[in-house]
Amino acid sequence: xxxxxxxxxxxxxxxxxxxxxxxxxxxxxxxxxxxxxxxxxxxxxxxxxxxxxxxxxxxxxxxxxxxxxxxxxxxxxxxxxxxxxxxxxxxxxxxxxxxxxxxxxxxxxxxxxxxxxxxxxxxxxxxxxxxxxxxxxxxxxxxxxxxxxxxxxxxxxxxxxxxxxxxxxxxxxxxxxxxxxxxxxxxxxxxxxxxxxxxxxxxxxxxxxxxxxxxxxxxxxxxxxxxxxxxxxxxxxxxxxxxxxxxxxxxxxxxxxxxxxxxxxxxxxxxxxxxxxxxxxx
Amino acid sequence: xxxxxxxxxxxxxxxxxxxxxxxxxxxxxxxxxxxxxxxxxxxxxxxxxxxxxxxxxxxxxxxxxxxxxxxxxxxxxxxxxxxxxxxxxxxxxxxxxxxxxxxxxxxxxxxxxxxxxxxxxxxxxxxxxxxxxxxxxxxxxxxxxxxxxxxxxxxxxxxxxxxxxxxxxxxxxxxxxxxxxxxxxxxxxxxxxxxxxxxxxxxxxxxxxxxxxxxxxxxxxxxxxxxxxxxxxxxxxxxxxxxxxxxxxxxxxxxxxxxxxxxxxxxxxxxxxxxxxxxxxxxxxxxxxxxxxxxxxxxxxxxxxxxxxxxxxxxxxxxxxxxxxxxxxxxxxxxxxxxxxxxxxxxxxxxxxxxxxxxxxxxxxxxxxxxxxxxxxxxxxxxxxxxxxxxxxxxxxxxxxxxxxxxxxxxxxxxxxxxxxxxxxxxxxxxxxxxxxxxxxxxxxxxxxxxxxxxxxxxxxxxxxxxxxxxxxxxxxxxxxxxxxxxxxxxxxxxxxxxxxxxxxxxxxxxxxx
Numbered sequence: 151x152x153x154x155x156x157x158x159x160x161x162x163x164x165x166x167x168x169x170x171x172x173x174x175x176x177x178x179x180x181x182x183x184x185x186x187x188x189x190x191x192x193x194x195x196x197x198x199x200x201x202x203x204x205x206x207x208x209x210x211x212x213x214x215x216x217x218x219x220x221x222x223x224x225x226x227x228x229x230x231x232x233x234x235x236x237x238x239x240x241x242x243x244x245x246x247x248x249x250x251x252x253x254x255x256x257x258x259x260x261x262x263x264x265x266x267x268x269x270x271x272x273x274x275x276x277x278x279x280x281x282x283x284x285x286x287x288x289x290x291x292x293x294x295x296x297x298x299x300x301x302x303x304x305x306x307x308x309x310x311x312x313x314x315x316x317x318x319x320x321x322x323x324x325x326x327x328x329x330x331x332x333x334x335x336x337x338x339x340x341x342x343x344x345x346x347x348x349x350x351x352x353x354x355x356x357x358x359x360x361x362x363x364x365x366x367x368x369x370x371x372x373x374x375x376x377x378x379x380x381x382x383x384x385x386x387x388x389x390x391x392x393x394x395x396x397x398x399x400x401x402x403x404x405x406x407x408x409x410x411x412x413x414x415x416x417x418x419x420x421x422x423x424x425x426x427x428x429x430x431x432x
Numbered sequence: 433x434x435x436x437x438x439x440x441x442x443x444x445x446x447x448x449x450x451x452x453x454x455x456x457x458x459x460x461x462x463x464x465x466x467x468x469x470x471x472x473x474x475x476x477x478x479x480x481x482x483x484x485x486x487x488x489x490x491x492x493x494x495x496x497x498x499x500x501x502x503x504x505x506x507x508x509x510x511x512x513x514x515x516x517x518x519x520x521x522x523x524x525x526x527x528x529x530x531x532x533x534x535x536x537x538x539x540x541x542x543x544x545x546x547x548x549x550x551x552x553x554x555x556x557x558x559x560x561x562x563x564x565x566x567x568x569x570x571x572x573x574x575x576x577x578x579x580x581x582x583x584x585x586x587x588x589x590x591x592x593x594x595x596x597x598x599x600x601x602x603x604x605x606x607x608x609x610x611x612x613x614x615x616x617x618x619x620x621x622x623x624x625x626x627x628x629x630x631x632x633x634x635x636x637x638x639x640x641x642x643x644x645x646x647x648x649x650x651x652x653x654x655x656x657x658x659x660x661x662x663x664x665x666x667x668x669x670x671x672x673x674x675x676x677x678x679x680x681x682x683x684x685x686x687x688x689x690x691x692x693x694x695x696x697x698x699x700x701x702x703x704x705x706x707x708x709x710x711x712x713x714x715x716x717x718x719x720x721x722x723x724x725x726x727x728x729x730x731x732x733x734x735x736x737x738x739x740x741x742x743x744x745x746x747x748x749x750x751x752x753x754x755x756x757x758x759x760x761x762x763x764x765x766x767x768x769x770x771x772x773x774x775x776x777x778x779x780x781x782x783x784x785x786x787x788x789x790x791x792x793x794x795x796x797x798x799x800x801x802x803x804x805x806x807x808x809x810x811x812x813x814x815x816x817x818x819x820x821x822x823x824x825x826x827x828x829x830x831x832x833x834x835x836x837x838x839x840x841x842x843x844x845x846x847x848x849x850x851x852x853x854x855x856x857x858x859x860x861x862x863x864x865x866x867x868x869x870x871x872x873x874x875x876x877x878x879x880x881x882x883x884x885x886x887x888x889x890x891x892x893x894x895x896x897x898x899x900x901x902x903x904x905x906x907x908x909x910x911x912x913x914x915x916x917x918x919x920x921x922x923x924x925x926x927x928x929x930x931x932x933x934x935x936x937x938x939x940x941x942x943x944x945x946x
């Protein structure tokens with residue numbers, strides 16, 4: 151009788167600065183949705199490191215042309231399409247109750263959503279900017295620029311689309327994003343990092359942490375060098391109060407039904423309008 | 433003209449005392465013979481009542497609080513009038529009136545709302561001189577500025593937004609739009625009428641109803657605007673004005689019946705409001721403080737840049753959130769530029785705000801004057817070199833000389849803190865990269881200025897300065913079609929343009945503020 155081949159098990163790690171480190175704290179937890187797995191329980195220090203890396207990568211990401219950012223996001227869609235089977239397995243491994251057809255539909259929707267947002271970066275000026283018809287001899291126009299580094303607290307669901315629906319708007323707006331993946335079902339969210347790593351996304355422009363929401367959300371809210379914060383769920387007074395210290399741009403995304411939202415106004419919440427004036431003279 | 437006049441006029445020589453530059457630019461001197469006679473604007477065009485109530489539900493009412501506050505004329509230091517000091521009960525009445533008016537106002541065809549806003553614009557234009565006089569007496573700004581800037585721009589804001597009221601589908605077609613609801617608006621004392629117009633016009637265009645809280649020390653033009661609202665036939669309750677101090681503003685911010693707060697004022701108060709609204713899901717826009725860098729390169733048109741820097745810091749006594757308060761000079765031109773700047777600043781006419789020749793009026797309040805004096809003393813104590821205009825100051829009222837600090841460092845209080853007065857700091861830089869680094873070394877991000885003849889450099893710089901408004905070869909320009917607002921701790925949300933309109937609509941399925 152031949153022994154069954156022991157598989158090579160995957161270690162789930164954080165995605166920070168384009169690399170896959172374990173948490174600096176050395177801690178792990180067992181997610182409720184994946185009882186057989188230990189994932190990193192990221193610390194405040196991990197978040198701080200991510201913000202430093204995000205600040206650096208964000209300048210790179212924001213400094214690229216919209217065309218280039220669009221191609222990179224489209225490349226991410228290509229990588230997701232190519233990994234659909236693997237992503238399906240991560241969803242099922244992270245949430246045993248999920249129906250396989252539903253999970254498959256979610257993976258396909260995640261690819262579609264990413265491709266939709268890939269078309270955004272080279273149209274931000276046309277969609278959100280303006281030429282301003284001022285009453286005087288001036289050429290005046292307004293552009294949009296990313297806020298910088300934006301934290302994203304994903305819905306606590308097993309689905310990849312739910313994470314991407316919140317990551318992609320600030321990312322397409324040119325921000326570096328730091329996502330905290332679902333606490334119960336973190337596996338597919340962490341696997342997203344593997345697709346990012348092969349998509350020419352600058353290391354640090356997308357970063358993914360796993361950990362305990364109640365432990366990390368206050369750190370996201372109070373971190374003074376995080377420019378924006380997008381939180382799945384209803385408004386939370388403690389988050390808003392902590393964020394006010396640095397006039398952080400905070401938005402909450404209530405649960406939605408139906409397909410993942412594709413929203414220009416969600417992007418608009420994480421860009422800054424800059425108005426430019428210059429005299430016109432002979 | 434006599435011969436010695438002509439000699440005076442073409443005399444050349446060094447700049448003001450202390451400039452010390454060897455090749456000082458030539459100077460024009462007209463001697464002491466050509467002086468200005470007083471040219472006061474008449475006060476008669478804007479009579480002021482001895483007491484004002486609150487404007488609630490379309491009429492002036494006595495405050496339930498029974499309390500009143502005095503408002504002082506900064507140019508003379510004398511009491512102008514007294515206005516109601518609304519308490520929480522008064523605020524509640526106003527919010528209730530706005531709530532009652534909301535269904536009717538928001539259901540009006542946009543074209544009808546537009547008609548009311550056009551009326552406001554036109555009636556403001558008709559009564560322009562009256563508003564200018566009132567603004568200058570209550571606030572202390574030169575009549576020239578209230579006449580040529582504040583009032584015309586306020587009228588333009590109503591006119592501009594009137595045109596949006598029936599075109600919201602064009603602006604927000606993608607995700608739809610609905611009014612936010614009852615909006616509480618808290619405005620500052622530096623541009624009382626203009627801020628009221630900035631706040632009211634887009635709110636009303638989008639179908640919201642409003643409770644407006646003017647600043648404690650400059651309430652009169654907002655109250656006079658209520659007369660115009662009545663004349664224009666605006667339905668009762670659509671706009672309510674509650675005067676008072678910070679406690680009145682706090683009562684408005686905390687009122688559960690308010691759906692959105694729009695605040696212009698200090699960063700400190702803005703943070704407190706953001707914290708107070710946390711978790712309520714109410715919408716919030718903040719237009720807060722600034723510490724704008726004004727960057728001058730060696731290839732700039734120097735004389736125009738001097739004028740721009742003067743306009744940038746001394747406009748409205750420097751009581752401007754977007755004032756160009758940190759001058760950054762390229763090292764190669766710094767000495768020469770400073771001589772020219774001091775010479776120009778010494779010619780600024782400081783005095784009676786009602787005089788049509790006055791450039792720099794009265795500091796708005798004794799409290800603000802004390803703050804300016806404290807920060808300037810701090811600047812000297814920190815080792816800065818202070819130059820002040822040798823001009824004479826009026827004997828009564830609150831005034832401060834145009835002031836320029838050199839020998840200051842990035843960590844000095846006068847470089848970091850918003851002074852909100854006619855006080856400029858000067859630092860130097862060598863490369864564009866260094867200018868960007870110094871300009872962005874602040875927690876604020878409201879505005880910035882660039883002076884250079886190189887088009888490519890302007891665009892390179894403008895893209896890197898972290899500020900919501902970048903003026904290039906000009907400064908302190910405002911227009912309702914041009915979005916205005918800050919990055920970072922200068923606040924969030926915009927005023928003006930389609931972008932500013934977005935702050936007054938709720939989009940179904942949109943994100944919620946926290």
